[in-house]
């Protein structure tokens with residue numbers, strides 16, 4: 001036996017920089033304000049929590065492998081056909097399944113410069129080539145995407161709104177993108193933050209999915225519904241795409257407690273509305289307060305904001321991160337997104353938001 005011979009992952013796998021989640025700990029003692037992972041400060045709907053607990057007596061049983069109750073509940077809320085919904089263990093799983101179904105060695109997948117990190121990981125893991133296109137003012141640039149399309153392009157990911165920039169493109173731009181793509185390219189509209197958007201010219205993509213053969217919309221229960229810990233995502237897709245995903249997904253990819261909690265969460269509209277109202281109140285307030293401190297903030301339509309720090313000794317983003325952490329406030333470093341001068345702050349509870357504003361005021365004065 002030769003010690004140097006061992007199984008090696010497929011080409012590309014070891015070139016992937018592992019996804020690093022937002023930090024959960026501060027360096028300082030005292031109260032922790034974790035605003036690093038775009039989690040809701042409001043928890044989950046009490047009805048979702050009760051539905052989850054009610055599953056505790058039957059953990060020995062396999063769940064329904066087709067997540068029927070959840071697909072029907074989602075379909076009911078959005079007026080969709082349950083047959084055109086596929087559920088996944090977070091929308092991360094859906095993004096990975098889509099990539100593995102449509103991208104292989106020699107194929108290209110396009111996403112934008114500051115797009116969600118999972119796109120690159122998924123494309124590379126599938127053996128494909130990630131193609132990164134520039135953004136304009138930290139916003140998806142449709143012309144840049146269209147210019148990058150080649151005969152090898154198989155998939156295009158657009159997070160709308162995008163994480164971590166918080167920017168979005170209006171729906172006529174999404175339509176223009178779709179119109180310019182070859183019919184064999186899959187356009188994935190990642191609408192993880194759709195519920196938070198309050199803009200007349202925004203649509204999550206439902207209509208475009210319904211009227212085309214090459215568009216998929218992905219959604220998540222991790223954000224507004226407060227169920228990140230249960231890993232629930234879904235997509236609305238053409239029949240033939242659902243068929244492909246259902247062939248390659250794990251046969252029981254969602255646990256029963258996730259299915260049950262998801263059903264209860266999506267039906268608790270009052271809870272969702274209160275979460276939207278919280279964000280609507282705090283997003284402009286935090287944005288204005290940070291601007292008043294002299295910080296540049298990218299205008300956001302999501303539940304988070306991108307804060308840009310001055311390129312001045314002692315005042316850069318890593319300095320701010322260290323200062324905030326020592327004061328119990330954890331934001332997200334943006335180096336992995338190619339934005340080393342910025343930190344991303346999730347809109348938190350009133351207390352967490354005030355604490356962050358106060359800590360940043362103190363940081364800028366020191």
Ligand code: PMP
Nearest residue numbers: 090091092116163192220222233
């Ligand atoms: N898409 C975007 C744009 C996101 O920000 C996230 C969460 N960070 C996801 C997808 C994945 O969310 P989940 O897997 O929890 O559904």
